[in-house]
Amino acid sequence: MTGFSRGVVAAAVGLLWMTTLGQASERIIVILDSSGSMWGQIDGKPKQEIARQSLRSALQSTPADAEIGFMAFGHREKDSCQDIELIVPPATGTSGAITSAMDNLKFQGQTPLTDAVKQAAKALGSSANAPAKIVLITDGVESCKGDPCALGKQLKEGGAGPVVDIVGFGLDADEGRQVACLADATGGKYIQAADAQGLKQALAETVAAPAAAVSPPPAAEQKPVPEEEKTTAKPEETAPPAETAVVEPAVKEADFAPTVMLAQGGAPVSDDNSWQVYKALPDGSRGDLVASQHGAYTGTLPPGDYIVVAQLGEADAEQQLSLKAGETYKPVFVLDAGVLDIKAPGAFRVEIVGAQKDGQGNRKTFAASYGETLEATLPTGDYVVVASHSDGSTRELPASVKTGGKLELTVD
Missing domain, CATH: 2.60.40.1120 (Carboxypeptidase-like, regulatory domain)
Incomplete structure (x- = not known):
């Protein structure tokens, strides 16, 4: 084989590898903690609202060929450790579906984060070529007897499993250590976000950033070409001159x-x-x-x-x-909406629910916060304010929100 021919084959092999790699698009499942603690506030704004806004922003910067899915836990039942759902399976072009899913979440349940990551890993499967990643956004530690550190070791030993990145939103250092071991074991990273700006940056580094690419095969050993095999390209083998690119006029927005x-x-x-x-x-x-x-x-x-x-x-x-x-x-x-400003002295949690009950006797939660105060913008209508106290007692008060108005309410 001549030196020229060997060069053509080597280039073809390299091109084949790059093409194969390009076809292995990144796969991500984002898990959003939808437990009741996400109603806690940072700088006067509920954590769940900050998380949704930050994730919307990150989704705008993901690669076009990335296959992104969305999972939540604690969004349907208050006391269930099995409330985990893959709402949007991984696929390209899912930003709209994920945003819509986020907008319809209820934040009210437990924190089964270990089982959620396990289910996400199963949904992603394993592949030696396509990089896979799980991004967990949580404001709490495991509350359902799962062991995040043990799961991390299990995923590592399984081989070809996903990388797990964890964003601790408002966690302290000790709480962060309880979940960081899961990220460390899988080759992922734990990022602690203390506020809205920190969360936005963390999601830019995890959701928007591409997963680690699969390494190409080692280059073949280059051998010297004997003098008798060296050839000079014939005139007809010379590459044709490049065509002049045609610049399309910009579309006016x-x-x-x-x-x-x-x-x-x-x-x-x-x-x-x-x-x-x-x-x-x-x-x-x-x-x-x-x-x-x-x-x-x-x-x-x-x-x-x-x-x-x-x-x-x-x-x-x-x-x-x-x-x-x-x-x-x-x-x-x-918006046809108004503002409800609540003070509940002595309460540890304040919740705003709909005045009407559904067929199972439940009322929809519109807003909630840990502490004695809560201010929320709500659609015009009738509500019930529920103030919960540490002795187990609750106090309820009806409230009617008027369009364009602000109702100040004290629940004694």
């Missing part, structure tokens, strides 16, 4: 400046609210999340059909819009 208010004709809200912009599917449902902002929205969007959701606290408003190139859009979103 639409200016987009929406506003949101509690009541028709009221003052615009530009603090603590959030925006999510989804591609609109032909059937009118939400597609992929394409933009997300907190506070006042400023920016542009490519021409097309979108579903835009404005959210403040537990209230939201949605519109489907068709944007044209070069035009300016200033839609107004009315």
Whole structure:
């Protein structure tokens, strides 16, 4: 075989490897702790709200070919250690589905984080070529008799298992050590996030960052080419000149400046609210999340059909819009909502539930917080405030939220 031929074969082998590697897309399952403690507040905002906003932001920066799934625990039952659900299986283009799933979670249950990671690992399976990762976001330690450290060793011994990254949101150093061993054993990392900015950065490093790539095979040993095999490429073998690239003109975008208010004709809200912009599917449902902002929205969007959701606290408003190139859009979103400001002296937990019970006698939880105070933005309607005390007693008080109003309530 001539030196020229050997070079062609080596290049082909390298190209084949790179192509195979490119086809092995990254697979991730994000697990969000949906236990009741996520209603605890950091800097005046519930942890669950901070977590959802931070994860929305991270999903916008994931590679297009990444297969991302979403799992939650503690979101359906208060006292069950089996309440674990893979809501969105790993696949490409799942940002919209994950965001929608997050928006419908109830944060109320236990923390079976060991079994959740075990189920996520099983769902990902094992592969020597496709990098796989689990990202666990939790504000608490195991509460269902699981052993995170033992699971870490089990996953490591199994071989070709996923890397587990853990983000401890608001955990202290001792609590962090109880879960960090799981990440360490699998080659992952434990990141402690104390506030919203810390959580956003942690998710940028875990969810948005690609998993470790699979190492290529060692290069073949290069042998010297004998003089008699050295050849000079013939003129016809010379590569043709590269074609001149054609630059397509940029598509002009639409200016987009929406506003949101509690009541028709009221003052615009530009603090603590959030925006999510989804591609609109032909059937009118939400597609992929394409933009997300907190506070006042400023920016542009490519021409097309979108579903835009404005959210403040537990209230939201949605519109489907068709944007044209070069035009300016200033839609107004009315939440039809009000504010409920609660003080419950001596209580260790305050909860706002719906006034109506379902067929099983349960009432939907709209907001909750550990401590004596709670302020929440809620859709107009009737509610019941439940204040729980350390002696096991509870006190309830009805509350009616009016559009654009603020109701201050004391539960003695």
